[in-house]
Amino acid sequence: MTIADDPIVTERPTEPPRSVKYIVLIVGAVLLSIPFGILDINSAARGAVYGIIAYGLLLLLGVASRPTERSGLIDLSALVVAGAVGLKLYIIPIAARTTVITWRLSLRASVGWLLFGLVVGWVVYRNRKGTNPSAIILIGLAFAGAAFLALQAGTDVGYLESISNRAIKRGEFQNIEQVFHVWVGLIALGIGLAVATSFALGNAVVISLTVSAVFTMLAFNKIDFSVFEMISRSTQVSLLVEKLWPPDFTWSKSIGQPETFVLWEPFVETLRIAVVGATTGVILAVPLAFSASRMTTPNATVYWFAKSTMNLIRTIPDLFWGILFAAAVGFGSPFPGALAMIMFSVAIMGKLLSETIDAIDPGPLEAARSTGASHWQMVKSAAFPQVVPHYVAYALYIFELNVRASVILGFIGAGGIGRLLDERRNFFQWDQVMAIVLVIFVTVILIESVSIWVRRRIV
Amino acid sequence: MTVPDLAPDAVGDTERPVEPEWPKRLRWILILVIGLPYIWGLLGLELSWGALGRAPGQIWGLMGGLLPPDWSDIAESFNKLLESIYVAWIASIIGAFFSFPLGFMAATNMAPNWMTGPVRALLSGIRAFPELVLAIVLIPAFGLGPFTGVLAIGIHSIGTLGKLTSEVIEGVDPGPIEAIKATGGTRFQAMRFGVVPQAMPNILAYWLYRFEINIRASAVLGMIGAGGIGAEIVGRLRFRDDWPKAGAALIITIVVVLIIDAISAGIRRRIIAGHPGTGPVSRTLGTIVGDITPPVIEIQEA
Structure with missing residues (x-):
């Protein structure tokens, strides 16, 4: 049976030129995110950067979920708004802390990521016909959970415990602080996007691999364990023999x-x-x-x-x-x-x-x-x-x-x-x-x- | 034609058959084999019925000391619990990583006899050491801390996972392996495409199950100072004033362990049994969000 025999398959609709579609989206993204950049942290340029990141995100989801041109702009603006508001929600509790990032603080900070994740889930659900609606909640929870874990593990790296809010305001620890936030953000994005992608693809392997990898990384970080250390400490086995042998029975x-x-x-x-x-x-x-x-x-x-x-x-x-x-x-x-x-x-x-x-x-x-x-x-x-x-x-x-x-x-x-x-x-x-x-x-x-x-x- | 005489003795034989002797003897032997050591055991146990009578009251007192829990230090306890979970995770990864090839080497349908014998002996040798004993042996070289805990639990996991993996591999259907060999596939290809797809769901489920067990083990290892929630609880139990805090730590440990068990059990069921279909969450959400058309599986014609 050839395609031509099939009465249902008619002509393919003409696709609009791709470059035009992408340019419209990019411009839209940058324009949309500038006001939210101002809302978030004092700079329009930064807002533009967020817009581009959000666009890249959409592209990534889009590759998996074949977006229609109609939904593209709406999804994009939703993502940018959610990203900016979520980031704001994330920054507020962190900036207001006194000394240590406790689990309560982490929970409050991860609410921002929950919001962002819910919107990502919504975008996936909209673009991929047949996706289970529970994917929205699950993707939201994945983002929030990843951010929570990253914050908790990051606290144990050590340097954050000594930083007080005043020190940050004075600008002494600005760099460390930002590296930390980038780190948390990357982990949350990694796990959350893996969950979103696997929902879009209908395949759980992506998510399980990413979650395992991130969790392993956190675990290594938290308890100071690494493969290199294992190799370098393997020489200590001789110490074992030295101390344990010969056994003393009486x-x-x-x-x-x-x-x-x-x-x-x-x-x-x-x-x-x-x-x-x-x-x-x-x-x-x-x-x-x-x-x-x-x-x-x-x-x-x-x-x-x-x-x-x-x-x-x-x-x-x-x-x-x-x-x-x-x-x-x-x-x-x-x-x-x-x-x-x-x-x-x-x-x-x-x-x-x-x-x-x-x-x-x-x-x-x-x-x-x-x-x-x-x-x-x-x-x-x-x-x-x-x-x-x-x-x-x-x-x-x-x-x-x-x-x-x-x-x-x-x-x-x-x-x-x-x-x-x-x-x-x-x-x-x-x-x-x-x-x-x-x-x-x-x-x-x-x-x-x-x-x-x-x-x-x-x- | 004569009727074959099937039961020649049946008519005249009215006696009961003689009961065989050996089950009776076996019973006596069993009673001796079990009963004598039991009595020997009981004699040395310093039994005191008075203490047993007082036991419920004592346990009640213990519980009263732990409750109501004091939640003031819960953040620190939670971090310690996370540490225990991380230790268990890395140990499970070590166990999974090394037990996978060992499982193949110990399976009789995959490896020659000269290989399965020693590998099996190695695995059961590892299993003979409880994690706690293994950790104590490792202390002189690696000191106290999570590193020792990871090694001890990881090594023990290699033993148990290796055995389970080899059992799963021995249970696979030999058909696909033969088919691959018949088409000229190598031994490695037979393993990769004939055995792994069949065995992997069960092996994965065992890995997850081991992770659940390892969380408990790493909590226990804290008792000898290998980090984690165990050290926290034992330290708190030293002073009566700290008992409510120990109670709080115990409660979050139990709750978190149960949650992880439930999640892991769900994933395991999903791995073994496949997609569960539309659940209650998606149905509820579907009424809010709109259409919930189940995914249409397109079967392509060849």
């Missing part, structure tokens, strides 16, 4: 006493915490998991109660459980550690097991019910046998996790080998630290390989 409990193998007791304590925590938790999780599955619990109240209990336990991380129990039943003893590990195990087993029960074959359940079995008999003889292999595998996996997690509990005073690790670290006894780490490493690897071997045989 040391005296206190100065002057004969050497004793003090590693043994806390190590056993950790194992005890893991064993008791995993076993108790895994057993306690069974009724909870069966109540939290639609398959075995027709009663809605019981189901929701069990489900929300499980979610609550899971939301709180293991260390926080440790802190809570240590505060409750006393620091330094392994008991709170075991309690925390019980919660940790219940949380994981509850989730894994209830999801497995959800997925069991309903056939045997129906068969059991049709022979007149009671609910409990049904669960016991038709549902439970189906999940036993999975249950055992999960239990072993949870024991594995418990060994690893209970190492950490010592740091918050909940007993075990972590306490010793923390203590030796505070004394800068790195060779003893290394010994503890090696013991942990070997134990974890051993338990993991046994557990994997058993699991492979069961499932």
Whole structure:
């Protein structure tokens, strides 16, 4: 089929000469922005510059979104007005600050960028048929969020904290200030435009790449991390070997006493915490998991109660459980550690097991019910046998996790080998630290390989 | 024609079959294997039921100390929280960057056996160290600070992400790879055009998921002084007067972590499941703005 055969496709409309269109737009941009330049910062020339930037912006969006000549001037003026007003809104709170740029100030300053972003979103929506209207809000939020993050990260560069408003008025820090604003502006423009472009193109890759890149840049800047530093500091690894090697497995409990193998007791304590925590938790999780599955619990109240209990336990991380129990039943003893590990195990087993029960074959359940079995008999003889292999595998996996997690509990005073690790670290006894780490490493690897071997045989 | 005698013993055999012995024995062995260590564990735990009875009251007291939160220093806490997030982000990038090739090297359908073995051992060796322990080992060389935190979390992420990546790669459909090889594509081309497009959505989702986990890990690492919100909270908890400020820091941490989790979960769902269609926001806006014609997908004829 050729184009000529198609009755719908008629002649192409004649396009107006491109150069004329662009010249009209440029002149319009400059003329439009001069008054707003005056409104913003005291110079018409600067206003013209803003106009040209806004025009470039429109061009960029236009390339992606094929603007019609009719909408060109309206969009342009909207962009210029929004840009100037937004910039003004951005400058007002920043200029009025006393010392540090706090997050409240950043929020207020980013309102200006929000306005600008909303207009950019509106332009994209107008020019690109089929764009979701929510793009307007999303693009606005993208500009505002980017400006907020850039301000926050920029504060931590350091120099801005010492600048007071008076110093700026005296003109001492004019240059630094402007560099900072250009930096914030570039980041906000980068992220915001990426979002706008990706909406115009209907492709999310542009935005995710830009956001990732900008966020990485901010992160590098904020915590003083760089690839070069990583390379230059890699020589310090030799220092690591020097200090950590050879490991020192035996040391005296206190100065002057004969050497004793003090590693043994806390190590056993950790194992005890893991064993008791995993076993108790895994057993306690069974009724909870069966109540939290639609398959075995027709009663809605019981189901929701069990489900929300499980979610609550899971939301709180293991260390926080440790802190809570240590505060409750006393620091330094392994008991709170075991309690925390019980919660940790219940949380994981509850989730894994209830999801497995959800997925069991309903056939045997129906068969059991049709022979007149009671609910409990049904669960016991038709549902439970189906999940036993999975249950055992999960239990072993949870024991594995418990060994690893209970190492950490010592740091918050909940007993075990972590306490010793923390203590030796505070004394800068790195060779003893290394010994503890090696013991942990070997134990974890051993338990993991046994557990994997058993699991492979069961499932 | 005779009826085949299918069950010769069925008529006369009224006895119950003898129950096999070994499940019973197995049960006893299991009870011994689990029960004895359990009792051994319980004996050494310094259990005190009295303390457990007092526990709810103590926890209530702890909560009472944290609440009501004191919001006066919230800006500083927020900056520390951002620092934790930045640490987690860079660590996730390090993890993603190095785990990607390692994942290919550990996948049995991509690499020869002599390579998968050592790489897998390396990955599980890395995973054996919790982040906190890794950070402590790194302190003598790199000192306290975000740098150590980034390295510790990053290295741990390489271990976990490498394993997950290799599992995803092992699960891809071998058809496209064979097709590329059949048309004369090289091994690299088979990976680039046969494996990556299939595996990438899941791998990306794992990267995001790891970022969520790393935020928590970097908050925890603050406890040993590796920067971030953890140090802030622990420092505040030292003095009873500062507890309300610690409460405020805890609250913003939980809220921000939950928000990031929700966003990340949304992105992950979007990556795995595809475009969700018109949402409630766009519908509401559409009534204000005007037409909301859904995007028309033009299918071009070949």
